[in-house]
Amino acid sequence: MFLALEQVGLRYPQTSGRRDAVISVSMALEQGQIGVLIGPSGCGKTSLLRAVAGLERLHSGRISVAGDCVADAEQGLHLPPEARRIGMVFQDYALFPHLTIAQNVAFGLKHLPRAERAARVQDMLELVGLAHAAQRAPHQLSGGQQQRVALARALAPAPRLLLLDEPFSSLDVDLRERLSQELRAILKQAGTTALFVTHDQAEAFAIGDSVGVMHQGRLEQWDAAYTVYHRPATRFVAEFIGHGVFVPARVEALEQGRRVVTPLGEVTGLADLRQAPDYCPLGCECHLNDPAPQACDLLLRADDIVHDDDAPTKARIERKVFRGSEFLYTLSLAGGEQLLALVPSHHDHKVGDWIGIRAEVDHVVTFARTPATPV
Numbered sequence: 001m002f003l004a005l006e007q008v009g010l011r012y013p014q015t016s017g018r019r020d021a022v023i024s025v026s027m028a029l030e031q032g033q034i035g036v037l038i039g040p041s042g043c044g045k046t047s048l049l050r051a052v053a054g055l056e057r058l059h060s061g062r063i064s065v066a067g068d069c070v071a072d073a074e075q076g077l078h079l080p081p082e083a084r085r086i087g088m089v090f091q092d093y094a095l096f097p098h099l100t101i102a103q104n105v106a107f108g109l110k111h112l113p114r115a116e117r118a119a120r121v122q123d124m125l126e127l128v129g130l131a132h133a134a135q136r137a138p139h140q141l142s143g144g145q146q147q148r149v150a151l152a153r154a155l156a157p158a159p160r161l162l163l164l165d166e167p168f169s170s171l172d173v174d175l176r177e178r179l180s181q182e183l184r185a186i187l188k189q190a191g192t193t194a195l196f197v198t199h200d201q202a203e204a205f206a207i208g209d210s211v212g213v214m215h216q217g218r219l220e221q222w223d224a225a226y227t228v229y230h231r232p233a234t235r236f237v238a239e240f241i242g243h244g245v246f247v248p249a250r251v252e253a254l255e256q257g258r259r260v261v262t263p264l265g266e267v268t269g270l271a272d273l274r275q276a277p278d279y280c281p282l283g284c285e286c287h288l289n290d291p292a293p294q295a296c297d298l299l300l301r302a303d304d305i306v307h308d309d310d311a312p313t314k315a316r317i318e319r320k321v322f323r324g325s326e327f328l329y330t331l332s333l334a335g336g337e338q339l340l341a342l343v344p345s346h347h348d349h350k351v352g353d354w355i356g357i358r359a360e361v362d363h364v365v366t367f368a369r370t371p372a373t374p375v
């Protein structure tokens with residue numbers, strides 16, 4: 001593995017009584033891969049990034065880059081940031097205002113002969129699509145262009161690893177979306193291994209080969225974005241990623257496989273259910289393997305609920321949010337359970353209307369109900 005973190009822990013001095021900022025985080029990235037850390041404010045994303053950069057000392061664990069150990073708490077090893085050959089891009093792109101764009105990009109290349117330096121600057125500016133702006137001053141560029149210059153500056157010395165901490169957070173939504181796609185293309189073209197921090201889910205999914213969800217200092221899941229969405233490892237991940245709710249349900253053993261009985265009836269379209277008993281989201285004794293009916297909570301995302309006038313289950317529209325191509329409805333069933341549903345926006349029902357719905361769940365995600373409730 002190109003970047004490997006093993007049981008990394010980080011504790012800030014003079015914070016006794018508070019939980020550690022990072023607790024036993026293990027993860028790995030292959031060369032050329034892009035990893036994204038996502039999680040709520042204060043969950044430890046930036047602290048973890050700073051630990052990789054060498055800006056914070058580890059309290060426990062070890063970090064290696066390209067096979068070189070750069071930090072090992074047990075051995076008291078801590079390579080300073082400048083010895084790690086790691087590039088960084090932060091939220092405030094902090095270009096030098098008195099230097100031209102080309103001079104900004106050349107900043108970390110002082111060791112190169114002049115001609116080589118100029119060629120490298122040209123290559124980097126071409127990579128980020130700003131070769132025409134080489135002689136301009138930073139204030140003559142837009143925020144998005146300035147952030148691309150910051151990226152070119154970070155990539156210019158060919159770092160072994162690039163760390164990016166919410167680089168687009170000061171930009172508007174449209175620009176962020178475009179830049180995140182561009183960023184992925186640029187990093188892939190340069191073959192750079194990168195670790196990116198964001199609290200924006202769309203950005204995480206657009207950029208990351210692997211996505212890690214952090215919560216209270218811990219990395220709760222580190223997986224492909226698709227797996228994080230469809231196979232959340234913990235309740236926290238299930239709730240944090242995507243629009244979803246848990247409904248009380250019951251898993252029953254059939255002669256072959258299992259079925260899940262929910263307030264919407266039996267969940268249909270269970271292509272994945274046969275795998276479900278083997279899959280314990282919590283990695284512990286799995287309630288799905290028990291032959292007796294088991295009370296559980298079933299994750300239903302907004303895209304699992306289909307509006308169907310002929311469906312026997314009816315739900316009342318409590319709230320609706322227009323999202324262009326679809327409405328996000330908040331629904332309640334006769335028994336009071338709440339659901340979310342994405343419905344094509346030509347179905348423009350009023351709040352208070354009852355509509356037919358059914359569940360179409362391709363990826364069944366259940367968690368043992370706690371405390372256990374009678375079935």
Ligand SMILES: Nc1ncnc2c1ncn2[C@@H]1O[C@H](COP(=O)(O)OP(=O)(O)OP(=O)(O)O)[C@@H](O)[C@H]1O
Pocket residue numbers: 012013015020021039040041042043044045046047048199
């Ligand atoms: N220099 C510091 N000294 C003491 N505590 C700190 C320091 N920096 C961060 N913390 C604490 O460590 C925890 C993790 O903070 P961190 O900034 O890593 O979270 P984050 O996920 O990046 O949050 P955000 O998304 O808001 O930037 C928080 O409880 C924070 O208060």
